[in-house]
Amino acid sequence: KNEVEQSPQNLTAQEGEFITINCSYSVGISALHWLQQHPGGGIVSLFMLSSGKKKHGRLIATINIQEKHSSLHITASHPRDSAVYICAAARGAQKLVFGQGTRLTINP
Amino acid sequence: NAGVTQTPKFQVLKTGQSMTLQCAQDMNHNSMYWYRQDPGMGLRLIYYSASEGTTDKGEVPNGYNVSRLNKREFSLRLESAAPSQTSVYFCASSPLTGSSYEQYFGPGTRLTVT
Numbered sequence: 001k002n003e004v005e006q007s008p009q010n011l012t013a014q015e016g017e018f019i020t021i022n023c024s025y026s027v028g029i030s031a032l033h034w035l036q037q038h039p040g041g042g043i044v045s046l047f048m049l050s051s052g053k054k055k056h057g058r059l060i061a062t063i064n065i066q067e068k069h070s071s072l073h074i075t076a077s078h079p080r081d082s083a084v085y086i087c088a089a090a091r092g093a094q095k096l097v098f099g100q101g102t103r104l105t106i107n108p
Numbered sequence: 109n110a111g112v113t114q115t116p117k118f119q120v121l122k123t124g125q126s127m128t129l130q131c132a133q134d135m136n137h138n139s140m141y142w143y144r145q146d147p148g149m150g151l152r153l154i155y156y157s158a159s160e161g162t163t164d165k166g167e168v169p170n171g172y173n174v175s176r177l178n179k180r181e182f183s184l185r186l187e188s189a190a191p192s193q194t195s196v197y198f199c200a201s202s203p204l205t206g207s208s209y210e211q212y213f214g215p216g217t218r219l220t221v222t
Contacts, residue, residue: 002150004150033210033211035213041196041215041216041218042213042215042216043198043200043213043216044213045210045211045212045213048209048210086150086151088151095153095166095167096151096153096211098150098151098152099150100148100149100150101150
């Protein structure tokens with residue numbers, strides 16, 4: 001079993017839908033990162049959180065430390081949100097353990 | 109600011125050839141990282157440099173060497189390329205040492221070893 005599991009692996013939705021991507025981890029962490037990988041391959045950091053909730057525009061990330069679970073939500077989804085979303089658990093001084101990613105496709 | 113830059117963007121090598129992947133950042137970050145990304149595997153850490161003058165192994169260091177040339181530059185060398193090293197390589201940097209700090213990624217180098 002991977003230390004970091006994401007679900008679903010693939011998600012297709014219609015423009016405007018509310019999107020939820022889940023991330024579960026099996027070990028203690030100091031923080032959790034959400035990253036976005038564009039179709040062209042570039043990776044951008046979206047959030048880094050260690051408790052509670054963060055919001056940036058239409059994106060919201062939450063984490064429940066006790067349940068070892070984090071979610072990434074996208075409100076009013078748009079085709080430009082189509083990308084691979086990756087969660088990564090911060091373990092130890094330098095180590096990030098990455099999930100395998102969720103491929104999101106938003107159709108117009 | 110260019111952020112994190114990597115060269116080359118694409119490379120094809122024959123088995124046994126050597127090459128160096130270059131990475132530079134202009135954000136005055138202390139820490140730099142090399143990752144590889146393979147289908148179905150997620151990103152995996154090859155080597156990292158917590159600060160100028162130090163380097164340490166990550167999860168998959170075999171077959172690679174690194175040099176932290178100065179605060180800006182962190183290179184990854186393949187001495188004798190193998191087909192198993194076919195991958196996309198990402199360099200990243202972080203302002204401070206530690207995995208609880210946001211990392212900034214370069215555009216990646218797609219390497220094919222035949």
